[in-house]
Amino acid sequence: MKPYPLQCKPEFKERVWGGRALEQFGLELPEGKIGEGWMIGDHPNGTTTVANGELAGMGLDQIREQYGSEFFGSKGFSEKNGRFPLLIKLLDCQDDLSVQVHPNDHYERLPQGELGKTEMWYILDAKPGAKIIYGLKDGVTREQLAEAIEQNRILDCLNEVTAEAGDSFYIPAGTVHALGAGVLVAEIQQNSDSTYRLYDYDRLGLDGKPRELHIEDSLNVIAYENSGATYMKTNLNASGEWLTLARSPFFVTEKGRVEGNWPLQTSPESFVIHIICEGTGSIRWADGELNVKPGECYLLPANLGSYSLEGSMTVLRSYLP
Template identity: 35%
Template sequence: MITISTLYPLKFYPILKEKVWGGTKLYELFHKNSKDNVGESWEISGVENNISEIANGPFKGKTLNWLLENYKEKLVGEKVYSDFENQFPLLFKFIDASENLSVQVHPDDALAKQRHNSFGKTEMWYILNVEKGGELILGFNQKMDKQKYLKSLSENKIPEILNSETVKKGDAFILNPGTVHAIGAGVLLAEIQQTSDITYRIYDWDRPDTNGQMRQLHTDLALDAINFNPPKSRMTYGQAKNTPVHIGTTDFFVVNKLVLSKSYRKDLKSIASFTVYMCLEGSTIIETDGYSEKLKKGETILIPAQIAEIKFITNSASFLEVYIP
């Protein structure tokens, strides 16, 4: 039996998802071991039937669930373990859209619990790369209510009422449950979300899926989930080097950006949960007491709550830093 008293920075094998709208950037830019039409790389996942497997160190080959069952609050923090027990609370992804994703909406915790015995889905997007003309769909382009929405739906005019926003590298968005949204063609992004795989599709561009079948729409389920008020999704944040810059906070996670031009020591004692770093550019060695691990562009690492301090050894790297408030 493997035993280790002090946890170490943990990397996981990506879970790659082929999608009808997927592309090749996860391979070309991040060197994921992917083929054409891979739309998502699930970096750290506790979603049922998609449990991440450890890729480094003494626990290589063990699962995230095994870690939780054996290390509990040492892995995720006392409050997080008290709230979620052996369910890892967040899902981390890279998403490559070579075509438009379906227009969709996610339920909040109350509706998801009632219908699916699941968490809802609050999520955050950070734009990594955009081809010319790349856009996101966020909410509606006019004042909307249930009656106007249903009229557009019955007339097959959903695209005419959607709000499109042009995006650039570095833009960030928090999408609360109820926000009608879609990732547009040519956008590569990082996504942080609650652990949930519940999506209600309301429009899918009249296209077949990878099996040649039309994907199911969830018109009735979506109706009770949609928030018809204009969303306030776009985040504004400052720029600084060698110190975390706050991007956004939800009830479920905090996201900072960390741009390093030199080695950096991070005190984690004030953070009461695990911390995750998604590497956006460059590379680094992450050192803890007695352990070191390389992290490069397109990789993700989990720092257990038990670890009080880490050191980044680098002269050029940037990250999203995520933890639970």
């Protein structure tokens, strides 16, 4: 079978903090407060199926089993569980998310086969004054944080950052963080669904009950000294050049602006994922062409080879290091 860019049917997740903003990308949402669209995923809690071309209807797990490293690349599998190593999401945050932290791959209390979660956010849109909680204040220790939680003043220990469209946040495992109300986000992360909540504003869940907190696990996995978290503005000086937003052991994410034709190439080591942020255009390869628009996510097989991005648009590119 000849390789081609795969577009998947998203898996949508209702969240107490979600809304309907993902409809602006032409996505058909189920009823409810939809906080997450899992756009490309191979996880027990959500495996996406291909929506286009010859492989339409096949799950990403089935493609992994049938085509293996030919499609996903020699690095294209988690060493821990053999699955596709990344999870790509779009997030609609109409309310504040819980204050949370993610473990790394080595935390002994992870469920069997589950990965840790290093991730990054690219802000697609933000309402004026939108905030993000991003790390602990300098010098906060485990003991001080535990005391603040006990006294219901955890927010005194946390950094808050104003978020604007185009901002990029790198969030290694161990970083305390929370998206605030009014942001629309593209998230690239390890293939994991492990989240430990430190604080949730005494909020009730979709079932009308208080949402579970995970204080002991959170305190165990936080990087108190320096998690390695960084954030940046991502203004581009020219088209046809990649700006690195995040470089981790698990993924590299870059931003580029397409004006006209931009010849590119996949490598045998890794698939490439493109998220279309703004504008319109197309992906061309030896055997075809796909028109693309904002909010769409494409998985380009490692064996696709030469391809080009065309049109006038801003895109993210993610691949394995």
